[in-house]
Amino acid sequence: MRKRFIQVSGCLFTLALIGVLAAFMFVPPVFDYLNNAVVRPAPFTPNADAKTLHDSLFVADLHSDSLLWNRDLLIENARGHVDVPRLMKGNVALQAFTVVTKTPKNMNYENNTGDTDNITTLAIMQRWPKRTYSSLLERALYQAEKLHDMADRSKGALTLITSGPEFDTFLNRRNTDRTVVAGFLGIEGLHCAEGQLDNIDVLYSAGFRMMGITHFFDNELGGSAHGVSKGGLTPFGRDCVKRMEELHIIIDVAHASPAVIDDVLAMATRPVVMSHGGVKGTCNKTRNLSDDHVRRIAATGGVIGIGYWEEAICGTDVQAIVAAIRYAVSIAGIDHVGLGSDFDGVITAPFDTSGLAEITQELQNQGVPDVDIAKIMGGNTLRVLRECLPGS
Numbered sequence: 079m080r081k082r083f084i085q086v087s088g089c090l091f092t093l094a095l096i097g098v099l100a101a102f103m104f105v106p107p108v109f110d111y112l113n114n115a116v117v118r119p120a121p122f123t124p125n126a127d128a129k130t131l132h133d134s135l136f137v138a139d140l141h142s143d144s145l146l147w148n149r150d151l152l153i154e155n156a157r158g159h160v161d162v163p164r165l166m167k168g169n170v171a172l173q174a175f176t177v178v179t180k181t182p183k184n185m186n187y188e189n190n191t192g193d194t195d196n197i198t199t200l201a202i203m204q205r206w207p208k209r210t211y212s213s214l215l216e217r218a219l220y221q222a223e224k225l226h227d228m229a230d231r232s233k234g235a236l237t238l239i240t241s242g243p244e245f246d247t248f249l250n251r252r253n254t255d256r257t258v259v260a261g262f263l264g265i266e267g268l269h270c271a272e273g274q275l276d277n278i279d280v281l282y283s284a285g286f287r288m289m290g291i292t293h294f295f296d297n298e299l300g301g302s303a304h305g306v307s308k309g310g311l312t313p314f315g316r317d318c319v320k321r322m323e324e325l326h327i328i329i330d331v332a333h334a335s336p337a338v339i340d341d342v343l344a345m346a347t348r349p350v351v352m353s354h355g356g357v358k359g360t361c362n363k364t365r366n367l368s369d370d371h372v373r374r375i376a377a378t379g380g381v382i383g384i385g386y387w388e389e390a391i392c393g394t395d396v397q398a399i400v401a402a403i404r405y406a407v408s409i410a411g412i413d414h415v416g417l418g419s420d421f422d423g424v425i426t427a428p429f430d431t432s433g434l435a436e437i438t439q440e441l442q443n444q445g446v447p448d449v450d451i452a453k454i455m456g457g458n459t460l461r462v463l464r465e466c467l468p469g470s
């Protein structure tokens with residue numbers, strides 16, 4: 079009897095172990111596949127005029143959460159939105175890689191606390207290093223290491239940009255070789271500084287050059303658009319903004335509460351960006367920018383990255399993206415609007431990054447002049463990066 083009991087429990091243990099291992103192997107990729115989806119799968123085929131123009135442009139995107147997922151971005155993946163081969167297919171020259179370090183359970187657009195966290199489970203299931211299980215700072219550093227490692231292994235195909243001179247060198251190479259792409263590192267919410275001003279410097283040393291104040295919950299720096307307090311910058315938040323400006327880190331007000339955006343704009347002496355989101359003028363949702371904020375971000379010399387997902391643009395097609403872009407241009411002026419896809423940020427987009435010529439085509443269809451299309455598709459972001467990066 080006892081022997082049979084041991085056999086049965088041994089069997090159950092083995093089955094449970096197989097179940098756990100299967101969950102670790104398959105749940106994160108399946109989640110990635112289902113939640114970083116496209117409305118229409120590739121290939122995307124623009125008309126000849128749009129393709130000719132698109133292939134001549136410098137295309138830049140201010141936001142992608144691709145480093146959150148266990149994908150080798152040097153190979154073309156069957157899931158998600160961004161990797162180097164698809165950036166090349168989409169003629170994307172510059173991609174921001176933004177890191178997520180904590181998101182609340184039951185995340186919503188209106189009211190979240192920072193009491194719970196999804197990313198711990200994701201980190202464990204994706205077998206990230208143990209140091210990332212309990213430290214938000216380590217989660218940011220680990221994702222930065224992943225990008226550094228991919229750039230090192232890419233044989234020149236992917237360059238990680240951290241300074242003006244590096245960017246200029248890349249731009250020279252790109253002039254003669256359209257198959258090279260550049261990335262730069264950004265952060266979704268500075269809770270990963272863990273309340274320590276010195277950690278801004280630690281993150282800078284790891285290569286981060288754009289930092290968002292908050293993500294989906296209020297943190298030590300101030301209120302989130304999706305948080306509870308809707309408050310402004312804290313004294314610590316003000317210290318962080320000052321330190322970021324000293325280090326020539328670009329300040330990103332995406333996800334910030336309107337009060338934080340006001341506080342940042344009141345003290346900023348350098349260009350401020352909104353890396354991904356929409357505008358209330360075409361989509362009156364919680365985190366989207368008011369006309370006043372659009373105008374004042376433009377006045378800093380910054381750029382507004384228009385996103386591609388439903389809550390940002392109140393639509394799921396390229397027409398909704400272009401409507402938001404054109405509205406933002408009507409308020410900010412042609413020099414202050416760009417692309418901020420939020421690819422790989424648990425969104426459904428009309429296309430993956432290989433399909434960006436569709437935006438060029440729709441802008442053309444709506445009669446936007448080629449010179450303006452060039453600014454929107456990347457020229458404005460290029461200008462802000464060249465102006466803001468250290469050593470520029």
Ligand SMILES: [Zn+2]
Pocket residue numbers: 266332333354420423
């Ligand atoms: Zn975001």
